[in-house]
Amino acid sequence: MELEPRLIDVATPRDAVGTVLVLHGGASRGEQMMVSPTQLSVLRMIPIARRIARSGRGRLEVYRLLNSRRGWDAHHTPVNDVRWALGQLAARAGGSHPTCLVGHSLGGRAALFAADQEEVVSAVALAPWVSAMDMPRGLAGRQILIVHGSGDRIASPQRSAALARRISGTARVSYVSVEGGRHAMLKSHAEFSGPAARFAVETLIA
Numbered sequence: 001m002e003l004e005p006r007l008i009d010v011a012t013p014r015d016a017v018g019t020v021l022v023l024h025g026g027a028s029r030g031e032q033m034m035v036s037p038t039q040l041s042v043l044r045m046i047p048i049a050r051r052i053a054r055s056g057r058g059r060l061e062v063y064r065l066l067n068s069r070r071g072w073d074a075h076h077t078p079v080n081d082v083r084w085a086l087g088q089l090a091a092r093a094g095g096s097h098p099t100c101l102v103g104h105s106l107g108g109r110a111a112l113f114a115a116d117q118e119e120v121v122s123a124v125a126l127a128p129w130v131s132a133m134d135m136p137r138g139l140a141g142r143q144i145l146i147v148h149g150s151g152d153r154i155a156s157p158q159r160s161a162a163l164a165r166r167i168s169g170t171a172r173v174s175y176v177s178v179e180g181g182r183h184a185m186l187k188s189h190a191e192f193s194g195p196a197a198r199f200a201v202e203t204l205i206a
Helices: 046-056 078-093 106-114 157-167 189-204
Strands: 006-011 018-023 060-066 099-104 120-126 143-149 172-178
Touching: 006 046, 006 078, 018 046, 018 078, 018 106, 018 189, 046 060, 046 099, 046 189, 060 078, 060 189, 078 099, 078 106, 099 106, 099 189, 106 120, 120 189, 143 157, 143 189, 157 172, 172 189
Parallel strands: 018 060, 018 099, 099 120, 120 143, 143 172
Antiparallel strands: 006 060
C-alpha cells in the first residue's frame, strides 16, 4: 500500500496573512511505518496548533501535517512531506503566504531542513532530534527558534544548542532552554507552546 501524507485544517480564516504548518515527530517502530492520527507524537501537537491559531486572532491559517511514514531514513524523510504540503497549500490558495514551520522532535529537525523553501520565513524546533553532523542549508534571512528542555533524555539539548551556533552565521537564531523540561513537553507544556505561538505571530504578522 502506498503511504501518503495528509494535511489537517486547524484554522482557515479568509483574510489570513500567513501560514503555520505544524509537524509531528515519531521514530520508526520496526516494520510499522504508517503514521496513526492517534499516536502520541501526533496528538501532542494538537494543542500547540490550536494555541497558535488562537494567538493569530484570525490572521493566520494553521495546518497540521501527518507524515506519510514514521521516522527518518536514507530513502524518505519528513522533509519530503513538508515540501509536498507547502506545494499543496500554494495550489489551494493560488500562491504562497509567508510561512512558519513548527515541529517537535524529528518534526523540529524537518522544520530546520525545510526552512530553505522560498515561502518559509521562520521555523520553530521544539526539542528537536538532531545529529551532531546536521547542517541545514539555505537559511539566509530566516528566523529560527529552538526550544529545548534541559532534562531531555531522548533528543540531546547539547546537540541542538551546537546546531543553533552553527546556523547562526546565516540565520537569526534564538535558543530557549526550559529548565528541567523533558522531551514529551508535558509538565512544561506552556514553556514550549507559548514561545512557539508568540514567535509564529511575531514573524508572520507585522
